[in-house]
Amino acid sequence: MNKSPISISRPKPFLLKAEWEDGFSATISCEKFRRECPCAECTGEKINEVIYSLPKPIKFEPGIFDLLDLKIVGNYAIAAFWGNGHNTGIYTWDKFRTIFENNNLSEEEIAKIEKVATNDKRNIMLNVIK
Secondary structure (H helix, E strand, O other): OOOOOOEEEOOOOOEEEEEOOOOOEEEEEHHHHHHOOOOHHHHOEEEOOEEEEOOOOOOOOOOOOOEEEEEEEOOOEEEEEEOOOOOOOEEEHHHHHHHHHHHOOOHHHHHHHHHHHHHOOOOOOOOOOO
């Protein structure tokens, strides 16, 4: 089975939705997607038992959760480009699917995020979903 989604969309500026051939469909917050960034800066860098760098905490700045673009990387991944200039996260299709499986929002959670986003003109979603 092809692990890449058949559809990726943005139902709202702060949401990301994906659908797969097997019928699985999920919507997650862009904040959660950013927090799951797999790059070495965000997760640290360790090869075998040698630690080259520790994860850096996310620095809250304008555009941090503003997903500007997604680009396919070969046949195996997708890269995210964020409003604060962060663009080194390459999400393999397995990682991408796992993020959606583990963070699928209910309609109630989406309504809660939408209410907060409506009140926050910058659409920065901080600690809305735990």
